[in-house]
Amino acid sequence: MNKTQMDLLQGTLDLLVLKTLQAGPTHGWDIAQRIQQVSRDILRVGQGSLYPALHRLEAQGWIRSEWGASDRNRRAKFYRLTAAGRKQLAAETELWERFTGAVDLILKTN
Secondary structure: EEEEEEOOOHHHHHHHHHHHOOOEEEHHHHHHHHHHHHHOOOOOHHHHHHHHHHHHHOOOOOEEEEEEEOOOOOOOEEEEOHHHHHHHHHHHHHHHHHHHHHHHHHHHHO
């Protein structure tokens, strides 16, 4: 990893996965690619972090999965946001905005 790429904290990864799934069902590799693409290659999610997060989110009832065929006609597990996941996304987004606002206030203080 270079200086322009960042590791994600667990809670942050959960928020980004939920946000990515808001656009519609997709498989794990695509979730990681979308996060990397939207962040302009600053955020990268490795399989060792992504799949435990997906399992954790599914265990909490925030996402559901089912097997299907990927764009390349390979068997893949597709994840989708549940109603509880949409509520959690809204709550975590609000908390994130409060947190980053507070950090921003501190950084702008002389």
